[in-house]
Amino acid sequence: MNHLLMLEGVKMYFQVRSRFFGSLAVKAVDGVSLEVKRAETLAVVGESGSGKSTLGRVSLRLIRPSAGRVIFDGEDITAANDAELKRFRKRAQGIFQDPFSSIDPFMNIYQILEEPLFIHGLGNSRERRRLIYEALEEVKLTPPQEFAPKYPDRLSGGQRQRVGIARALILRPDYVVADEPVSMIDASSRAEILYLLRELQDRHGMSFLYITHDIATARHFSHRIAVMYLGRIVETAPTKELIEKPRHPYTMALIEAVPSPDPANRFRERRVIPGEPASPTRVPPGCRLHPRCPLFIRGKCDVIEPPLIEVMESHYAACHLYC
Ligand SMILES: Nc1ncnc2c1ncn2[C@@H]1O[C@H](COP(=O)(O)OP(=O)(O)OP(=O)(O)O)[C@@H](O)[C@H]1O
Ligand SMILES: [Mg+2]
Numbered sequence: 001m002n003h004l005l006m007l008e009g010v011k012m013y014f015q016v017r018s019r020f021f022g023s024l025a026v027k028a029v030d031g032v033s034l035e036v037k038r039a040e041t042l043a044v045v046g047e048s049g050s051g052k053s054t055l056g057r058v059s060l061r062l063i064r065p066s067a068g069r070v071i072f073d074g075e076d077i078t079a080a081n082d083a084e085l086k087r088f089r090k091r092a093q094g095i096f097q098d099p100f101s102s103i104d105p106f107m108n109i110y111q112i113l114e115e116p117l118f119i120h121g122l123g124n125s126r127e128r129r130r131l132i133y134e135a136l137e138e139v140k141l142t143p144p145q146e147f148a149p150k151y152p153d154r155l156s157g158g159q160r161q162r163v164g165i166a167r168a169l170i171l172r173p174d175y176v177v178a179d180e181p182v183s184m185i186d187a188s189s190r191a192e193i194l195y196l197l198r199e200l201q202d203r204h205g206m207s208f209l210y211i212t213h214d215i216a217t218a219r220h221f222s223h224r225i226a227v228m229y230l231g232r233i234v235e236t237a238p239t240k241e242l243i244e245k246p247r248h249p250y251t252m253a254l255i256e257a258v259p260s261p262d263p264a265n266r267f268r269e270r271r272v273i274p275g276e277p278a279s280p281t282r283v284p285p286g287c288r289l290h291p292r293c294p295l296f297i298r299g300k301c302d303v304i305e306p307p308l309i310e311v312m313e314s315h316y317a318a319c320h321l322y323c
Contacts, residue, residue, distance in 0.1 A: 103152070
């Protein structure tokens with residue numbers, strides 16, 4: 001089986017209270033089907049609020065989708081019980097923007113890395129020490145015995161994210177979600193961290209879901225790209241094909257907004273298409289992009305939501321230009 005992770009028709013709606021409208025549904029993810037192949041990096045790209053992180057969290061089953069299925073290595077884990085989820089969590093890990101937002105600041109690096117080993121009952125204390133030192137060496141925090149006793153507040157942003165990566169990879173997962181892993185790190189260290197992730201993937205062959213609003217880094221660090229807009233995938237293709245022959249007006253705008261391919265300097269968020277920013281509480285009828293689309297066709301784009309169709313081999317776009 002070529003696919004490691006499959007999402008089938010996934011929806012994630014959040015109910016929120018609003019002063020003027022009472023209870024509202026935030027349609028963060030609204031009908032996404034996607035597969036992550038073995039040993040591939042699939043980048044999910046889109047502007048703020050398009051549902052990227054929610055999609056990543058559903059794929060890790062940190063949240064349970066409102067509809068649709070999550071299938072991991074052939075097993076449906078949408079409604080998995082605690083024991084099944086624990087087994088899944090050993091094989092699926094996340095690397096997040098701020099690696100220590102959820103970690104006790106009074107734990108040192110050694111304890112931070114030991115925790116997942118404890119949770120999954122791996123090794124005796126000597127074996128755990130070996131795994132922890134190996135993990136530190138892999139992320140180039142050397143010599144490991146010097147870093148292990150340190151506390152996170154003594155490290156730079158880049159070093160902290162290296163610990164975050166070591167913690168995610170110490171269990172040798174098969175699937176890793178990296179959600180904006182370098183957006184809080186100073187520009188000079190970003191490319192280094194992304195190259196490190198790529199090196200570790202080459203060595204261990206895990207699959208990555210790389211979430212970013214920056215198509216320039218997606219271009220450098222992914223095999224395939226899925227472009228998200230307002231809870232939906234609007235285009236997906238192998239990376240080179242998508243960058244060289246984008247078919248969807250939104251992807252074209254994302255690419256045009258990137259003047260230089262240099263990954264180190266391309267992290268500022270931009271409004272890529274003029275017009276009202278989209279809101280997942282007010283999804284427009286028809287194509288979700290139509291109020292902002294330069295190629296808008298009246299009577300068509302504002303009426304019917306275009307499906308994702310194969311426009312070239314392995315290249316899908318959801319746009320009335322191709323329906
Ligand atoms: N727990 C929640 N409750 C209510 N709304 C939520 C929740 N989580 C996310 N949302 C909303 O869902 C939408 C999608 O959010 P999400 O964080 O997935 O977007 P994103 O593409 O990751 O954006 P960013 O690039 O800013 O990280 C947003 O409108 C967000 O406010
Ligand atoms: Mg996000």
